[in-house]
Amino acid sequence: MPSIIYIISLIIFLSWSRNIIVSAETWCYDTVNPMDQDNPTPVRCPAVTEKSDNIYHDVGINPGASTNMFDISFTCDPTTSQTTCDKAKESFEKAGEIFTSVLSLNTPIRINASLIPLSDDTTLGSAAPARLIPLKCKDKKIRNFPQSLVKQFQFSTHPEYAAVDIVAVFNSKCNFYFEGDPTITPDQIGFLELIVHEIVHGLGLVTNWKPLLNSKPVSELTSALNLTSNSDSTQPVVYYGFIETIFDSFIVTNAGDKFSNFTEQLNDFTPYGTKFQDQSAFISAFINSPEYNISQMVLSYSQTAYSMVFLADPHSELVWLESNINPYSKGSSISHFSMEIYDNTTDFLMTYIQHPGRSLETALQQNNATCIIGPKLLYLLETIGYATPNNPNPQKPSLIEFHSTKSKTTSWKNSNTTTTTTTTTTDTNDTITTTDSQTTTKPTTSSLFSSTESIIFNNNYGWINLVISLSVGGLFFASGGWIF
Ligand SMILES: [Zn+2]
Numbered sequence: 134m135p136s137i138i139y140i141i142s143l144i145i146f147l148s149w150s151r152n153i154i155v156s157a158e159t160w161c162y163d164t165v166n167p168m169d170q171d172n173p174t175p176v177r178c179p180a181v182t183e184k185s186d187n188i189y190h191d192v193g194i195n196p197g198a199s200t201n202m203f204d205i206s207f208t209c210d211p212t213t214s215q216t217t218c219d220k221a222k223e224s225f226e227k228a229g230e231i232f233t234s235v236l237s238l239n240t241p242i243r244i245n246a247s248l249i250p251l252s253d254d255t256t257l258g259s260a261a262p263a264r265l266i267p268l269k270c271k272d273k274k275i276r277n278f279p280q281s282l283v284k285q286f287q288f289s290t291h292p293e294y295a296a297v298d299i300v301a302v303f304n305s306k307c308n309f310y311f312e313g314d315p316t317i318t319p320d321q322i323g324f325l326e327l328i329v330h331e332i333v334h335g336l337g338l339v340t341n342w343k344p345l346l347n348s349k350p351v352s353e354l355t356s357a358l359n360l361t362s363n364s365d366s367t368q369p370v371v372y373y374g375f376i377e378t379i380f381d382s383f384i385v386t387n388a389g390d391k392f393s394n395f396t397e398q399l400n401d402f403t404p405y406g407t408k409f410q411d412q413s414a415f416i417s418a419f420i421n422s423p424e425y426n427i428s429q430m431v432l433s434y435s436q437t438a439y440s441m442v443f444l445a446d447p448h449s450e451l452v453w454l455e456s457n458i459n460p461y462s463k464g465s466s467i468s469h470f471s472m473e474i475y476d477n478t479t480d481f482l483m484t485y486i487q488h489p490g491r492s493l494e495t496a497l498q499q500n501n502a503t504c505i506i507g508p509k510l511l512y513l514l515e516t517i518g519y520a521t522p523n524n525p526n527p528q529k530p531s532l533i534e535f536h537s538t539k540s541k542t543t544s545w546k547n548s549n550t551t552t553t554t555t556t557t558t559t560d561t562n563d564t565i566t567t568t569d570s571q572t573t574t575k576p577t578t579s580s581l582f583s584s585t586e587s588i589i590f591n592n593n594y595g596w597i598n599l600v601i602s603l604s605v606g607g608l609f610f611a612s613g614g615w616i617f
Pocket of ligand 1 (some may be wrong): 331333469484485
């Protein structure tokens with residue numbers, strides 16, 4: 134009876150297509166307050182398709198079409214004088230022009246910057262990517278990219294963006310020197326140098342190597358841990374691996390060992406999706422695992438002079454990273470250029486200490502530099518993916534494809550017409566494993582499905598999944614010659 138076959142097939146098809154559509158979603162990591170970068174918030178960032186008029190093609194084609202590709206949303210503390218607020222705003226404009234002159238930006242970068250009183254009097258300021266977005270690199274590994282860089286790749290469909298690319302705060306309690314002020318006093322901090330330094334962090338000079346769950350005292354460093362967060366640390370948690378930033382992927386030891394390999398080894402800890410009774414149970418299991426030794430070794434590298442190097446493409450330039458602070462100092466170690474090596478060079482900008490009483494003009498003169506963005510810093514930015522006039526085609530990652538392997542176990546019960554099928558979908562991304570059990574009707578044709586199916590689909594194109602499902606279904610029905 135065609136109608137019965139049709140119904141049977143429809144049930145099977147619908148259940149199958151549902152399984153295809155069930156897919157992991159991309160998780161991004163947001164930082165709202167750059168003073169609290171230890172705990173970026175995991176957020177779902179589903180694929181969205183850019184309207185064609187939102188893609189800034191013409192700027193890249195005509196370099197120099199804009200002198201400032203930075204869009205600054207600036208908030209100034211009301212107790213700060215209008216004159217100071219205006220100078221600070223001008224400094225941001227100048228910083229935007231500097232980056233625009235050295236990078237070939239094709240899409241504007243939005244910064245949310247504030248000059249406000251910070252509780253910690255010793256902190257000058259801080260900045261971070263507002264959103265870290267996972268993308269797949271050429272070596273097939275998934276890494277976190279800063280949103281400002283992802284925008285330059287101009288994906289027509291991409292994980293959803295946050296409203297701004299970089300968040301930055303600066304301490305209005307500090308005694309800042311602004312370009313054009315009378316002579317700088319010994320206790321003043323050059324504001325322009327400070328904000329250019331911080332914007333570099335926001336553009337992607339950020340590491341995911343951090344103490345595990347903010348442990349104190351620090352006894353290990355791991356790449357960012359994906360553990361389902363819960364405000365109540367006594368609740369069960371699920372582990373989804375460790376992930377590094379694109380910056381981290383170019384770090385090697387002084388012996389040439391890649392830190393990416395350490396991240397890979399950490400990911401051998403336990404399968405993604407493993408549940409733990411609570412956060413303490415996770416920590417206990419990790420500390421007792423062989424992978425813990427890796428995390429201790431990384432901590433040791435981070436506080437041993439000349440042991441961490443950023444290997445910049447394409448010239449294999451070595452950029453020695455800050456590993457000379459012992460004990461490890463969060464926010465200073467790893468994510469800066471070595472103070473000892475670069476403090477008095479053209480790459481003075483990204484050391485972790487800014488000299489008070491030194492204007493940018495003086496810093497450039499003293500270090501025989503023509504630009505605040507030094508040559509090694511420019512290599513670093515090119516290496517993580519920013520185009521420049523000298524390197525117009527940097528490596529471009531791709532969107533994450535979720536490889537869904539469905540192992541279907543089918544056990545027909547004699548001549549019964551129903552069976553229970555268990556389908557386990559495991560995504561290679563660090564996100565979700567789902568198990569789905571359902572009862573379906575026994576098909577009358579044994580060749581409808583093989584016992585094991587491997588379906589590859591791109592999670593970032595959910596609508597394509599649906600179209601493929603429908604097409605297969607259509608062919609499926611058509612092959613049976615049914616008319617309905
Ligand atoms: Zn810094």
